[in-house]
Amino acid sequence: MRVAVIGGGWAGIAATVELTAAGVDTTLFEAGRVLGGRARSVSIDGRDLDNGQHILLGAYRETLALMRRVGADPEQLFDRHPLQVIDNAGFRLALPKLPAPLNVAWGLLTSPTVDWREKAKTAWWMEGLKRRRFQLPHDTTVARWLDAAGQTGILRRHLWGPLCLAALNTSAEYASAQLFANVLRDSLGSPRREDTDLLLPRVNLGELLPEPASRWLHAQGAEMRLGTRVLNIHPDADGITVDGEAFAAAILACAPQHAATLWPASAIAYDFEPITTVYLQFGRQNQTPFPLTNLLGKFGQWVVDRGNGLLACVLSGHGDWESLDDNALVMALENELAVPEKASWRKVIREKRATFSARPDLPRPVCRTSNPRLFLAGDYTWADYPATLEGAVRSGRRAAQLAIKPAW
Numbered sequence: 001m002r003v004a005v006i007g008g009g010w011a012g013i014a015a016t017v018e019l020t021a022a023g024v025d026t027t028l029f030e031a032g033r034v035l036g037g038r039a040r041s042v043s044i045d046g047r048d049l050d051n052g053q054h055i056l057l058g059a060y061r062e063t064l065a066l067m068r069r070v071g072a073d074p075e076q077l078f079d080r081h082p083l084q085v086i087d088n089a090g091f092r093l094a095l096p097k098l099p100a101p102l103n104v105a106w107g108l109l110t111s112p113t114v115d116w117r118e119k120a121k122t123a124w125w126m127e128g129l130k131r132r133r134f135q136l137p138h139d140t141t142v143a144r145w146l147d148a149a150g151q152t153g154i155l156r157r158h159l160w161g162p163l164c165l166a167a168l169n170t171s172a173e174y175a176s177a178q179l180f181a182n183v184l185r186d187s188l189g190s191p192r193r194e195d196t197d198l199l200l201p202r203v204n205l206g207e208l209l210p211e212p213a214s215r216w217l218h219a220q221g222a223e224m225r226l227g228t229r230v231l232n233i234h235p236d237a238d239g240i241t242v243d244g245e246a247f248a249a250a251i252l253a254c255a256p257q258h259a260a261t262l263w264p265a266s267a268i269a270y271d272f273e274p275i276t277t278v279y280l281q282f283g284r285q286n287q288t289p290f291p292l293t294n295l296l297g298k299f300g301q302w303v304v305d306r307g308n309g310l311l312a313c314v315l316s317g318h319g320d321w322e323s324l325d326d327n328a329l330v331m332a333l334e335n336e337l338a339v340p341e342k343a344s345w346r347k348v349i350r351e352k353r354a355t356f357s358a359r360p361d362l363p364r365p366v367c368r369t370s371n372p373r374l375f376l377a378g379d380y381t382w383a384d385y386p387a388t389l390e391g392a393v394r395s396g397r398r399a400a401q402l403a404i405k406p407a408w
């Protein structure tokens, strides 16, 4: 049986590895010159960088398992830190290495700028959420949900708002409360302490998965056609024809707007949210207190310290910053960072359609399509999560498992 996987992002990689490991003759088509899709390495001015900062959590179990499967060792590839949220206004929430849920309770109790009333109210609210397994009676926006829960104090501005934007790439005003609750369920609400750990890559995105997966797939004999954009797919009685070539089945692992051009029946009119990364090279002595800091600026959000004085400022979701050109954005961020020197090198990378906008009651397609030989994969098909690497990997694996056990 020959199976085509269309799209070599993390979903397509996961699908191709799963199929190949099961002995299926698999061909991966990827329009770009490298694997990785929206989480890939880029080479700029002779530097190897990432198209955007990707933060993983200990809860990304299938992603970590996939890395191990293709010979990449997460222990070597990440710096693992118990969750800390620190900002430049003095807020700090640091989880100790205590078993869950004591770690979250202790982190909340010892957060210095939050008063006792708010801590008690938040602990009570979190307990209630756990009892209801983080299932909301109906979906609404994160802002309305937090208002109704009385989460209107320090934690709203310094913890929940920034976490929502980081995890859903959609501001709390518009984001889905149920998707945010799902993220909390699998991180702060998880019974495994390790699930809340921040995994900060020590290497570029390509080295985390796309490159080891590519080597592994090559060694296993899978065919990878890079720089090959599929233009059409046609189902017929015996299978799926991909640009005129016959396959028994196909997995469409593109972003939703690309999947819709090949298989219009899958089309859902998503809104998208951008992410921009502003790289600023300062002198080597400039380091942030923690590798990930929340910059509560007018524009800047999270700052990732990439080492050797290279800071990556992340601007997630729609905002006023979109109207600034690259030079104005760089200047604004240099001011907000307040580093006592100008950056010696700067680069702005704008991903205009970084993720779908994670709105309440968002329609999400299922993996199966109206054709039993065609399956959908990609972050948008993993309905339990917003757009994440873990959702992408899980969706790819699920699609492959369905294709391996044919129903035709």
Ligand SMILES: Cc1cc2nc3c(=O)[nH]c(=O)nc-3n(C[C@H](O)[C@H](O)[C@H](O)COP(=O)(O)OP(=O)(O)OC[C@H]3O[C@@H](n4cnc5c(N)ncnc54)[C@H](O)[C@@H]3O)c2cc1C
Residues within 6 Å of the ligand: 006, 007, 008, 009, 010, 011, 012, 029, 030, 031, 032, 035, 036, 037, 038, 039, 051, 052, 053, 054, 055, 056, 228, 229, 230, 231, 253, 254, 255, 258, 259, 275, 276, 351, 353, 354, 355, 377, 378, 379, 380, 387, 388, 389, 390, 392
């Ligand atoms: C800047 C940025 C920061 C992010 N930060 C995080 C983070 O911190 N944590 C996190 O978990 N997630 C993060 N995400 C989200 C994460 O990157 C995505 O959820 C994930 O990469 C989606 O993978 P995918 O395989 O579903 O889709 P994609 O990565 O979009 O892969 C689809 C692939 O299909 C290819 N393709 C499209 N059409 C065709 C065609 N016709 N023929 C052949 N190939 C085709 C594309 O070239 C692409 O490579 C971030 C995203 C961005 C952009």
